[in-house]
Every structure is written in structure tokens, then in C-alpha cells.
Amino acid sequence: MRFVSHPGAVARGRSSTGAERLPARLGPELLRWFDRHRRPLPWRRDRDPYRIWVAETLLQQTRVAQAAPYFERFVARFPSVRTLARAREGEVLKSWEGAGYYARARRLRHAARIVVGEHGGRLPRTVEALEQLPGVGPYTARAIASLAFDRPVVALEANGLRVAARWVREQRPLASAGVRPRLERVLASVLPSGRPGSFNEAVMELGETVCRPRAPRCPVCPVAFACRARRELADPGAIPRSATRPPRPRVRAAVAVVVLGDRWLVQRRPPGGLLGGLWEFPGGRIETGEDPRDAARRELSEETGAKARRWRALGIVRHAYSHFSVELHVFRATDLQAPPRLGAARRWVTREELARLPIPRATQKIVERFAAGTGPDVTGARRPARPRARRRRPRGTPGA
Numbered sequence: 032m033r034f035v036s037h038p039g040a041v042a043r044g045r046s047s048t049g050a051e052r053l054p055a056r057l058g059p060e061l062l063r064w065f066d067r068h069r070r071p072l073p074w075r076r077d078r079d080p081y082r083i084w085v086a087e088t089l090l091q092q093t094r095v096a097q098a099a100p101y102f103e104r105f106v107a108r109f110p111s112v113r114t115l116a117r118a119r120e121g122e123v124l125k126s127w128e129g130a131g132y133y134a135r136a137r138r139l140r141h142a143a144r145i146v147v148g149e150h151g152g153r154l155p156r157t158v159e160a161l162e163q164l165p166g167v168g169p170y171t172a173r174a175i176a177s178l179a180f181d182r183p184v185v186a187l188e189a190n191g192l193r194v195a196a197r198w199v200r201e202q203r204p205l206a207s208a209g210v211r212p213r214l215e216r217v218l219a220s221v222l223p224s225g226r227p228g229s230f231n232e233a234v235m236e237l238g239e240t241v242c243r244p245r246a247p248r249c250p251v252c253p254v255a256f257a258c259r260a261r262r263e264l265a266d267p268g269a270i271p272r273s274a275t276r277p278p279r280p281r282v283r284a285a286v287a288v289v290v291l292g293d294r295w296l297v298q299r300r301p302p303g304g305l306l307g308g309l310w311e312f313p314g315g316r317i318e319t320g321e322d323p324r325d326a327a328r329r330e331l332s333e334e335t336g337a338k339a340r341r342w343r344a345l346g347i348v349r350h351a352y353s354h355f356s357v358e359l360h361v362f363r364a365t366d367l368q369a370p371p372r373l374g375a376a377r378r379w380v381t382r383e384e385l386a387r388l389p390i391p392r393a394t395q396k397i398v399e400r401f402a403a404g405t406g407p408d409v410t411g412a413r414r415p416a417r418p419r420a421r422r423r424r425p426r427g428t429p430g431a
């Protein structure tokens with residue numbers, strides 16, 4: 032195996048606390064550990080660029096343990112860039128369902144069409160060309176280039192950044208200007224030229240399994256000899272310093288589950304934007320001081336033109352997105368006075384038909400809880416009697 036730095040050399044860089052050095056044997060030691068301890072993740076079975084690309088896209092916002100089943104399902108449905116390029120957007124979103132951040136799936140499909148149309152169905156091999164594809168940012172381009180094409184570039188995601196920051200005792204929050212380029216520069220000087228992709232994976236793997244965000248497992252760390260945080264700090268886990276985050280705003284919204292026989296009214300969100308192209312029940316934000324039931328009535332009427340005589344509170348469903356959380360006040364609406372405007376983006380569906388449409392996780396929660404779960408049933412079907420008497424809930428009180 033060849034290394035960029037010559038044997039015995041050290042990498043030098045500047046830190047906010049002075050000069051630091053990374054021993055040249057860090058690369059080989061880390062790779063030796065990785066070869067013994069790497070987890071058998073589904074995207075590691077081969078070096079297929081398409082599979083690496085799909086995996087890296089999923090891992091942009093999804094943890095490794097959660098990403099594996101989504102990855103398996105997606106590549107089983109779309110085994111090649113050509114099958115993905117040919118697919119309809121709804122099919123792609125359905126296969127992505129549950130993984131969240133659906134813009135990733137839309138961009139992946141868009142990029143697949145470009146790869147087929149402009150690159151003959153083969154992913155470009157350089158960081159610069161990869162970065163031209165929709166959804167491929169600097170990290171993802173570097174990860175694909177090193178993992179699939181052995182390009183000698185450093186790729187640092189959140190785990191890798193944390194590990195590298197501890198190695199060089201970086202004092203600033205990771206998002207601070209100049210921190211990422213500095214860490215990439217220092218790591219580039221110990222990057223094994225023969226196995227750059229494995230080195231990048233090994234750094235991330237170390238961060239996932241040993242050098243964890245809190246309570247790093249330093250006594251079993253294979254590269255503790257290279258770590259300034261371990262040598263110089265009582266608590267290496269104090270690095271990186273966390274940037275102060277504003278509290279996540281909470282949005283209150285009302286949802287109308289309109290029932291007609293055994294069908295529900297659903298509509299597709301506009302393409303682009305949050306959850307674009309997914310299907311959901313009508314509803315929207317509750318204005319300040321507005322009663323949730325009035326908000327559900329108003330939203331249903333404004334969005335669809337429908338009016339219902341009978342409304343019943345089903346309960347509250349909560350869901351957290353990356354930058355805000357929602358509290359959904361869910362109502363069952365029946366006995367229509369005015370029908371909804373129907374069209375390509377709004378229709379009546381049975382539960383089975385809804386299961387075939389791509390829907391957001393929050394809508395899934397509503398269906399699971401009120402149509403198949405333990406809450407009141409949106410279909411109005413009678414549930415089997417419970418063995419013990421239930422306490423009556425006052426009318427109109429949310430049941431969550």
C-alpha cells in the first residue's frame with residue numbers, strides 16, 4: 032500500500048491552539064482495524080458506483096442503522112441508474128417512503144436521467160463532474176469519487192469531522208468558517224493513496240462505533256496514539272464544541288380526514304418544497320387564537336371547496352422534522368354539504384389505494400393511529416368492546 036506521506040513523516044497543520052501532528056502510521060493502523068471490524072452493511076458488498084451513490088444520498092439525513100432497510104428496498108426496486116431514470120416520480124417517492132427528506136429522492140431520479148442522457152448511463156468519475164449532478168454536494172461527490180473510483184480525496188461527514196477534530200484538538204464548533212478545510216487538509220496528508228475510499232469509510236466507521244459523539248470509547252480506540260484530545264483533555268468528548276442552536280419551532284395544524292363510505296379524501300402536495308409530490312389529508316396551519324376544529328373546517332373549505340356537517344375530534348399526532356415540529360389536530364369529517372373539487376391531485380381513495388401512494392410519515396402516523404391503531408376509527412367502524420370500562424373524554428378534547 033502506498034501512502035502520500037513518506038514513512039516516518041508527520042502531517043502538519045495549524046490549530047487554534049498551535050501546531051499539531053498526525054503520525055504517518057495513522058492510515059495503516061486505521062485500515063488494519065477497519066479490515067477487521069467493518070460492519071457488513073448492504074452498500075459495502077461491492078464497489079458499484081450506483082449503489083454507493085444511492086447509499087450516500089440516503090445517509091445524508093438518515094442514520095446508518097435506519098438506512099439499511101430503505102437502501103435494500105430502493106435498490107431492489109431500482110437496481111440500476113437506467114431503471115431509476117425510467118421510473119415515474121410517484122414510484123420513486125413510494126420506494127423512498129419512511130426515509131424522509133423526499134427532495135433527495137426527487138433529485139436522485141433527476142440526476143439519474145442526466146447520467147443516462149448525458150453520460151451514457153455511467154456516473155462521472157471526478158469530484159467536479161459529480162458535483163454538477165442534482166443532489167450531489169461536496170461531501171457526496173468526494174465520497175463517491177473515493178469509494179467508487181479510488182480518487183485520492185478526503186470525504187468527511189458528521190462522524191468524520193468529529194473524529195478529525197478530536198485528532199487535532201480543534202477548539203471551534205465544526206460549522207465555524209475554516210474548520211472543515213483545515214481538517215480536510217490535515218487528513219489529506221495521511222490519506223493512503225492506494226485505498227482512499229476505505230480510509231474515508233474507516234474514519235466514519237470509527238466515529239459511528241468507537242469515537243461516538245458522547246463518551247468516546249478511547250480505551251479500545253485503535254488510533255488513540257494519534258489523538259490530541261485523548262492525550263491532552265480530561266474529557267475528549269468535549270470536542271467538538273456545540274454551536275448554540277435556536278429552539279426548534281413548533282407548528283400547530285389541523286387535519287380533516289373526510290370520510291365517504293369506505294373512502295378518504297386525499298390530495299397531492301405541489302412538486303418541490305417540503306414533502307413535494309406526496310399525498311396527504313387536507314389541512315393546514317391553525318391561526319393564532321383559532322379553535323382547531325374551526326381551522327380544520329376552514330382549511331378543508333379553502334383547499335378543496337368541501338363542507339361537512341359532522342366533525343369529530345380524533346386526537347393529536349406529533350411529528351418532528353429537522354427544523355420544526357408539528358402538532359396535528361386530527362378531525363373526522365362526514366355528511367358532506369358541499370363536495371370537494373376533484374382532479375389529478377385530489378381524489379377519494381380506499382385504505383388499500385392509499386397504501387400504494389407515497390405519503391409523509393405524519394400521514395402514516397394518522398392512518399396507523401386512527402384507522403388501524405388504538406384511537407378512534409376514522410372509518411366509523413365499530414371496534415370490539417373492551418374488557419374494562421373506558422373513562423369518557425369530554426367532548427371536543429384532543430385525545431393524544
Ligand code: SF4
Pocket residue numbers: 194197198241242243247248249252253254255258259260261267268
Ligand atoms: S482516542 Fe478517543 S477521542 Fe481520540 S479518536 Fe479515539 S475514541 Fe476518539
